[in-house]
Amino acid sequence: MGALRDNWRVLLLVVFVLASTFALLSPTVAPDEGPGSPGAASEGATNLKFGLDLSGGTRIRAPLVGVTAEEVQFGGDSPGQVERNVAAQLRGADVTDVTARQTSQSGGTVEVTADNVTQSDLATALDAAGYGHGEVRDGVTAQTREETVRILEDKINQAGLSGGTVQEVTTASGEHFILIEVPGEDRSEVLDLVQSRGTVRVDVYYPVERNGSTEYQRDRAVLERDDFQTIGAAQQGGNGQPPHVPVVLTQETAPEFQQKMVDTGVAQRGGSTCTYEENRQTTGPCLLVVVDDRVVGSFGMHPSLASSMRSGDWASDPSFVLQTQNFSEAQELSINLNAGALPAKLDLGPDGEGTSSYISPTQGESFKTDSVITGLIAVFAVSGVVFVRYGEAKVALPMIVTALSEVVILLGFAAGIGYPIDLAVVAGFIAVIGTGVDDLIIIADEVMAEGQVRSRRVFRSRFRKAFWVIGAAAATTIIAMSPLAVLSLGDLQGFAIFTILGVIVGVLVTRPAYGDILRSLLTDDR
Amino acid sequence: MVTFEVPEVDYTRYTNRQLAAVPVAVLVVALLVIAGWYVATGAPVTPGLDFTGGTELRIAVDAPSDQAAREQIRAAFSEEPESIRSVPSDGTYVVTFKASDVGAAQLERQAEDAGFDIRSIDSVSASFGAETQRLALGGVALAFVGMSVLVFLLFRTFVPSIAVVLSAFSDIVIPVAMMNLLGIELSLGTVAALLMLIGYSVDSDILLNNHILRRSGDFYESTYRAMRTGVTMTLTSLAAMIVMTITATVFGIQLLSAIGTILVFGLAADLMNTYMLNLSLLRWYKYEGVAR
Numbered sequence: 001m002g003a004l005r006d007n008w009r010v011l012l013l014v015v016f017v018l019a020s021t022f023a024l025l026s027p028t029v030a031p032d033e034g035p036g037s038p039g040a041a042s043e044g045a046t047n048l049k050f051g052l053d054l055s056g057g058t059r060i061r062a063p064l065v066g067v068t069a070e071e072v073q074f075g076g077d078s079p080g081q082v083e084r085n086v087a088a089q090l091r092g093a094d095v096t097d098v099t100a101r102q103t104s105q106s107g108g109t110v111e112v113t114a115d116n117v118t119q120s121d122l123a124t125a126l127d128a129a130g131y132g133h134g135e136v137r138d139g140v141t142a143q144t145r146e147e148t149v150r151i152l153e154d155k156i157n158q159a160g161l162s163g164g165t166v167q168e169v170t171t172a173s174g175e176h177f178i179l180i181e182v183p184g185e186d187r188s189e190v191l192d193l194v195q196s197r198g199t200v201r202v203d204v205y206y207p208v209e210r211n212g213s214t215e216y217q218r219d220r221a222v223l224e225r226d227d228f229q230t231i232g233a234a235q236q237g238g239n240g241q242p243p244h245v246p247v248v249l250t251q252e253t254a255p256e257f258q259q260k261m262v263d264t265g266v267a268q269r270g271g272s273t274c275t276y277e278e279n280r281q282t283t284g285p286c287l288l289v290v291v292d293d294r295v296v297g298s299f300g301m302h303p304s305l306a307s308s309m310r311s312g313d314w315a316s317d318p319s320f321v322l323q324t325q326n327f328s329e330a331q332e333l334s335i336n337l338n339a340g341a342l343p344a345k346l347d348l349g350p351d352g353e354g355t356s357s358y359i360s361p362t363q364g365e366s367f368k369t370d371s372v373i374t375g376l377i378a379v380f381a382v383s384g385v386v387f388v389r390y391g392e393a394k395v396a397l398p399m400i401v402t403a404l405s406e407v408v409i410l411l412g413f414a415a416g417i418g419y420p421i422d423l424a425v426v427a428g429f430i431a432v433i434g435t436g437v438d439d440l441i442i443i444a445d446e447v448m449a450e451g452q453v454r455s456r457r458v459f460r461s462r463f464r465k466a467f468w469v470i471g472a473a474a475a476t477t478i479i480a481m482s483p484l485a486v487l488s489l490g491d492l493q494g495f496a497i498f499t500i501l502g503v504i505v506g507v508l509v510t511r512p513a514y515g516d517i518l519r520s521l522l523t524d525d526r
Numbered sequence: 527m528v529t530f531e532v533p534e535v536d537y538t539r540y541t542n543r544q545l546a547a548v549p550v551a552v553l554v555v556a557l558l559v560i561a562g563w564y565v566a567t568g569a570p571v572t573p574g575l576d577f578t579g580g581t582e583l584r585i586a587v588d589a590p591s592d593q594a595a596r597e598q599i600r601a602a603f604s605e606e607p608e609s610i611r612s613v614p615s616d617g618t619y620v621v622t623f624k625a626s627d628v629g630a631a632q633l634e635r636q637a638e639d640a641g642f643d644i645r646s647i648d649s650v651s652a653s654f655g656a657e658t659q660r661l662a663l664g665g666v667a668l669a670f671v672g673m674s675v676l677v678f679l680l681f682r683t684f685v686p687s688i689a690v691v692l693s694a695f696s697d698i699v700i701p702v703a704m705m706n707l708l709g710i711e712l713s714l715g716t717v718a719a720l721l722m723l724i725g726y727s728v729d730s731d732i733l734l735n736n737h738i739l740r741r742s743g744d745f746y747e748s749t750y751r752a753m754r755t756g757v758t759m760t761l762t763s764l765a766a767m768i769v770m771t772i773t774a775t776v777f778g779i780q781l782l783s784a785i786g787t788i789l790v791f792g793l794a795a796d797l798m799n800t801y802m803l804n805l806s807l808l809r810w811y812k813y814e815g816v817a818r
Contacts, residue, residue, distance in 0.1 A: 061654075171657060187647055188634065355650045356630060363584065363645035366616060370777035377773050381765040388530055389758050423781045424718070430782075431722055434766055438729055438759040445755040465741075472680050472732045477725030479672040483665035484721060492718050499722070 007520070013513035016505075017405050020412020023047065047415040051422025051494070054368045056361030057183035058190040061169070062354025063176060064140050064148060064344040066113040067122045071134030074100070074107040082110060082131065089125035092116050096199060099343060101143060107131075111140050113344035144343045145176055152180060152194055154339035159193055159331075161185050171487070177354075178346060187358035196292050197345055198336035200225055202322070205276060205298070206264040206285035216280065218288075222260050227253040231337045234330035237323075242299075243330040244321040245337065254318035258309050261301070267310055271303035277325075289322050291336055297324035371426045378430050379404065382437050394521045395444055402514040403436040409505050410498055424495035431495075432502030435477060439470045439511050447518055456519065463515045474507045532754045537746060537805070545806035549799050553696045556703035563706045571702055574711030577659040579625030579652030580608070581633050584778075585642040586618045595619060602640030603633060613778030618645055620778065625652040662717040666724075670698070673724050680732070685815050686739055689807035690731040693799035697727040701791035715784030722785070723792040726763060730756035730800045738808050745812055753801060760800075764793045 024046050052059050074082050079100035087095040090112065097114035110133070112122050119136045126133045149166050156164035164182035171177070182190050202223035207214045232246035249257060261267035266285040274286035276298035289297035301309075308314040324330040348354040359367075379400070386396045407429050414421055446466035447459060477499065484496035537545070564570045575582055589595035596610055599621055605628045611620045623633060630649035637644055650658075673694065678687045698720055705716065737752035738745060771786030 171661065175657065188631065191631070353651050353653045355648075355654050357646065357648040358644075359646040360644060366777075367779060370615070370773075370779055371782065374770055374773045374777065374779065374782055378766040378770045381769040382762050385758075385762045385765045389762075423779065427715075427718065427782055427785050430766070430770060430785075434763045435725065435729075437762055438726075441759050441762065442733065442755055445751075445758070449751060468740075469729075469733050469736050472676075472736075473725075473729040475680075476673050476676055476728045476732070479676055480669040480721050480724035482672070483668045484718070487661050487665055492714050495718050496721075499725075 007516055009509075009513045009516045013402075013405060013509055016409050016509055017412075020409045020415075023412040023416040024408075046411075048411065049415075049418055049420045050364070050368065051420035051425070052181055052183060052357070052364070053359050053422045054364050054371070055183050056359050056364035057181065058185050058187045058356065058358045059182075060180040060190060060194065060346070060348070060354060060356045061177050062346040062348050062352060062356075064113070064145060064178060065115055065347045066111050066140040066144070066344045067117060067119050067136060067138055068109055068111040068140055069122055069126055069133045069136045070109055072100070072107045072110045072126060073132040074102065075131065079108070082129075085129040086110055086112075086122075086125050086131070089128040090114075090117060090121060096341075099144065101141060109141050111144060111344075113140060113144070115345070139176065140344050145178070147343050148178060151198075151339045151342055152178070155193055155198070155335055156180070156182060158335045158338055161190070161193070164190075184361055187356060191348070191356070193335075194346060195348060196336075197342045198339065199292055199341040200333065200336050201290050203288040203290055204260065204264045204266060204285065205280075205283070205288050206266065207283075219260075219264070223249070223253070223257060225337055225340055226250075227257070228337065231334065234327065234334040235321075236327055242297075242323045242325070243327040244297075244323045245330050245334045246319065246321050247337070249318040249320060251318075254315040255312075257318070258312065258315045261306075261309050266301050267306040269306070269310070271306040272300035274298050274300035289324060289333065291333060296329045296333060297322060299323040367423065371423060375426060375430055375433075379433060382433060386437065386441070389441075390444070395448070395518070398514060398517045398521070399437060399440045399444065402440060402510050402517070403433050406432055406436050406502055406506055406510045409509070410502055413501065414498075419494070419497075422491075422494055424492055425498050428495040428498030428502065431499045432506070435473070435499075435503060436506050436510065439473065439506060440514050442466050442469055443511060443515055444518060447515070447522065459519050459522070463519075466515075467512075470507060470511060474503045477503050532757045534750050535753070535801070537749065537809070542806040542810045545802050545809075549693075549696060549803035552795075552798070553699060556696070556700045559703040559706055560699065571705050571712045572709075573655070573659055574713040574716075575622055575648070575650055575655075576714045577655045577662070577712060579650045579655040580623050581625075581630045581650075582620060582622045582646075582648040583633060583637055584613075584618050584620050584645040584647075585637055586616075586645060587642055598640065599642075602642065603636050604628060605633070615777045618778065620780075625650075625655070658714075659712075662712075662714070666698075666717060666720055669721050669724050670694070673728060677728065677732075681735060681739070683739075683811075685807060685811040686735045689804045689811075690728060690735060692807070693731055693796070693804045694724060694727050696799045696803065697723055697792050697796045700795040701788045704791045705788070710784070710787060713780070713784050715781040716788050718781075719785040719788035719792070722789060723796075726789070727792060727796040727799075730760055730796060731804050733759075734800060734804060735808065738812065745809065749805065756800065757797065760793050760797055764790065767793065 077085070079102050082100040083095055083098045087093055087098045093112055093114040098110065098112050100108060100110045102108040110126065119138065123133070123136045145168050149168050152166040156166065161182045164180070166178065166180050169177045169179050180190065180194055201221040204219045204222050206217060208217050227249055228247045229250045230248040234245050235243060237243045264285055266272050266287060268285070272284040275283040276286045276288065284300055286298045286300060288295050305314070322333060324333055346354060348356070383400045386399055390396045410429060410432065414425070443463065443466045447462050449462065481496040481499050484492050485500055560570045587595040587598055589598050592612060599607065599610055599619060605623055607621045608624050609622050613620060630647060634644065634647055674691045677690045681687045701723065705712065710716065733756045734752040737748040741748055767786045767789040771783050771790060774782035774786055
């Protein structure tokens with residue numbers, strides 16, 4: 001029992017190392033994967049997750065485009081009215097680009113999420129529309145950011161980009177960014193997906209007789225995303241049917257839509273044939289599917305559906321299909337309908353404020369092996385110096401083993417909480433080995449100072465003295481690194497977090513254990 | 527087995543003035559370099575892509591020679607690359623472009639059209655870079671102030687504390703001046719290294735102060751004991767960082783090679799600062815300062 005009590009620090013280290021090994025290797029601890037994720041390919045034999053620069057993939061970090069007016073007095077108008085009135089005063093912005101949110105009894109915020117609308121544009125528009133307002137600033141509201149994050153997540157999941165994550169990050173100066181990370185995917189593909197707003201609407205395009213001549217009229221937005229109760233997955237079509245997305249309309253919209261179809265002649269007797277793509281001036285009545293102001297599908301109506309609408313039966317079972325020109329448009333349509341439109345765009349163009357990076361999976365793979373080799377070589381260099389300096393394996397060997405066990409514990413920790421390992425974290429590991437060995441040298445030198453350490457009492461007092469220096473050094477390292485760990489400087493956060501963790505683990509667990517090991521090797525009374 | 531012993535320096539042969547003169551002179555030269563750089567370029571160090579914005583591509587080029595590959599790269603892009611570096615280990619090239627009207631998307635397309643295999647693309651917008659730079663500099667300043675406060679709390683006496691802070695300051699300033707002289711740009715990696723230096727360099731100073739101030743025994747004996755440990759520590763780190771810098775450069779892992787380079791300079795500067803600057807201040811304090 002005595003041996004157990006004397007060596008509890010060593011035991012603690014062993015427990016930590018074992019627990020970390022378990023977290024690293026046991027299949028039961030494996031971090032949750034998204035449904036149907038093929039991401040396991042990059043995981044290898046351990047539970048470690050790798051960041052984008054080691055596994056390959058795309059990272060995009062950008063603020064949202066928009067200006068916001070705070071404390072706008074709505075003057076009794078509903079948010080919808082405010083939106084329409086403000087939009088009417090803005091050139092280059094649609095009603096869909098203006099969002100009014102009621103935050104108090106008398107008013108709230110108004111944000112405009114169109115490109116090229118400046119703070120003064122919005123202020124002028126508010127003044128012209130007669131709404132008193134507070135400060136007008138760049139950026140959007142917190143709700144809009146949350147909504148954007150949610151919709152982007154949806155879009156990425158539905159596009160089948162497994163393992164993709166979207167989050168909101170805030171810099172120390174209070175700027176908000178949206179951070180999107182998609183492993184294994186090309187930059188351009190991810191950009192295409194997240195850069196489009198994805199606003200979907202259905203227009204009717206139909207001929208009207210006016211003064212004896214035929215003119216075409218286009219009624220916008222007879223259906224919008226909110227009008228659908230269920231939205232199906234994209235279908236390939238076949239047997240003469242083009243690719244499409246099956247949908248069911250809500251009970252509220254169905255009768256209205258049915259009436260509109262009858263009135264505009266889409267649901268005329270015998271159905272309608274649409275030739276919008278071939279010739280807009282001779283076509284029958286059409287329904288147009290519009291995504292971000294681009295027509296992706298145009299179609300008429302089958303005679304049987306038309307007759308069901310004319311009799312009014314359709315509204316009781318309002319299922320419908322939205323046809324598109326090709327299957328990929330149908331997929332995109334389904335994603336956009338399911339996820340909804342982004343309330344604001346990411347500021348990404350050449351003059352935008354965003355950053356993006358892409359690393360090919362092969363490059364990530366070679367970074368992974370290369371950084372392991374680099375780390376190992378650094379460890380060998382440290383070992384070499386330590387061996388040459390002490391010339392005694394029983395001092396030097398435990399030193400290297402202890403320093404390495406710190407890395408094992410940190411790796412286990414990373415695996416346990418699912419923190420992705422990237423190059424910055426690897427740099428952190430190397431820093432930890434560096435500070436770790438430094439401290440072990442202090443312990444060894446202090447303990448072995450002035451000849452033989454015979455009694456345990458002498459050992460203990462020397463060890464305690466050594467620990468003052470180690471504690472002080474650890475505290476300075478933690479203080480030096482903490483700004484990086486807290487400030488979201490993105491790429492270096494992992495470096496700081498793991499250096500700090502390593503120092504803490506070192507001071508609390510591994511370095512005291514090294515002291516015990518050294519004691520049992522050096523003292524005579526045991 | 528080969529062993530090395532840290533040689534015992536006979537400090538009694540030098541006056542405090544003589545000892546401090548060298549590190550102070552180096553510090554002054556370093557500060558002059560940085561000041562000159564600031565006057566000439568408007569920044570104390572040349573900020574890199576992370577801070578100025580721009581696009582960096584790592585591409586594999588199928589070409590018979592290095593010369594041909596570089597020509598191909600120049601021909602492929604509509605914009606003149608700011609720099610083209612080759613990575614020895616896998617034959618890829620790292621091409622950087624300044625922030626401009628030509629966006630990353632366009633450069634990506636041009637690289638694809640030229641048949642290059644794109645290994646990685648990094649694109650940072652100018653305004654984001656400026657923000658990062660502010661954060662990074664703020665972070666370094668904050669870390670330094672935090673460290674100074676802590677050192678004062680630990681020793682509670684002015685001269686030994688200021689000795690540590692001064693030599694840590696010099697440990698940071700000298701590598702920054704070296705960056706200017708060697709044409710190394712400030713990147714996130716070098717900022718990380720500067721922060722790491724604050725932590726690393728203070729270790730040996732604290733050790734020295736602790737041995738001299740808090741232990742019984744003769745000044746020179748304490749110094750020698752602190753040096754034996756401290757020099758071993760610094761040499762170990764130095765060895766690790768030298769090999770890390772070399773391997774990371776061969777493999778083209780820029781983050782690691784940036785960290786390594788700065789630490790090599792910083793740790794070397796630390797050896798000088800700790801055992802000449804800090805030591806002379808401590809000796810003055812021990813023999814003359816306390817008596818006052």
